[in-house]
Amino acid sequence: MKFFLLTILLASATTATASVTYDYHFQSNAFGTTDWQFTVSDFVSAPGTTFITSFDSYSSTFQGTPLFDIQITDPFTASPFISTDAMEGGLSSGGWTGPFDHAGTYTGGGNATLIITQNAASVPEPSSLALIGAAGMLLALVRRRGLVSRIQTS
Numbered sequence: 001m002k003f004f005l006l007t008i009l010l011a012s013a014t015t016a017t018a019s020v021t022y023d024y025h026f027q028s029n030a031f032g033t034t035d036w037q038f039t040v041s042d043f044v045s046a047p048g049t050t051f052i053t054s055f056d057s058y059s060s061t062f063q064g065t066p067l068f069d070i071q072i073t074d075p076f077t078a079s080p081f082i083s084t085d086a087m088e089g090g091l092s093s094g095g096w097t098g099p100f101d102h103a104g105t106y107t108g109g110g111n112a113t114l115i116i117t118q119n120a121a122s123v124p125e126p127s128s129l130a131l132i133g134a135a136g137m138l139l140a141l142v143r144r145r146g147l148v149s150r151i152q153t154s
Contacts, residue, residue, distance in 0.1 A: 018042075020103075021056070023115040024070075024082070026093065032061030034084060034091055036070060043101060043116075049073045064088030075100040082108065 019039050026034045037056040044050050052070040060067070063086035073081040080098040084091045095109025103118040 019119045020044075021117045021119060022052075023117070024084075024112070025115075026091065026110070026112045028111050031091065034060040034063055036060075036067065036084065038070065039119075043118075044072050044075050045101070047074060047076070050075070058086075060084075060086060060088075060091075062088070063091055072100070074098075082112070082114070 019041055020043050021037060021039045022044070023037045024035065036058040038052050038054065039056055040052075044052075050072050052072070053068070055067060055070070058065070058067040063084065066087055068085045068087075071081075071083040071085070073083070076099040078098050079094070080096045080100055082093050082096065093108045093110055093112040096106055096112075096114070098106070100106065100114070100116060103116050106114040106116070108114065
């Protein structure tokens with residue numbers, strides 16, 4: 001029973017996790033406005049092309065909906081490439097000054113902007129730590145009482 005209580009209290013503590021958000025904006029007279037955002041657990045760094053198919057938000061006056069994928073090619077090189085594929089067509093943008101290996105604002109050819117934000121890791125709340133401490137004290141008290149009652153019955 002004591003072990004069960006301690007397990008529940010430890011499970012209620014939050015773990016530290018970080019994430020990276022990519023926020024893209026493109027605007028021109030010929031191609032309208034396209035904005036998208038996605039969040040991943042770490043920087044997109046694989047060589048070649050990474051396909052992103054899950055998005056936080058998307059809107060485009062040029063490409064229509066739905067958005068099929070975002071392709072980021074060679075993000076850790078000096079000249080990464082971004083392509084956006086949607087129902088009404090694709091939008092590609094080169095001319096980026098890379099690499100995309102840290103948080104910051106990047107500009108690409110044709111009025112494109114990419115803002116990469118590294119979100120802070122969450123840490124356990126003080127109340128979770130207090131619960132774990134209280135559980136430890138309760139466990140110590142219960143063990144001590146069990147030891148005292150065993151001595152008295154002997």
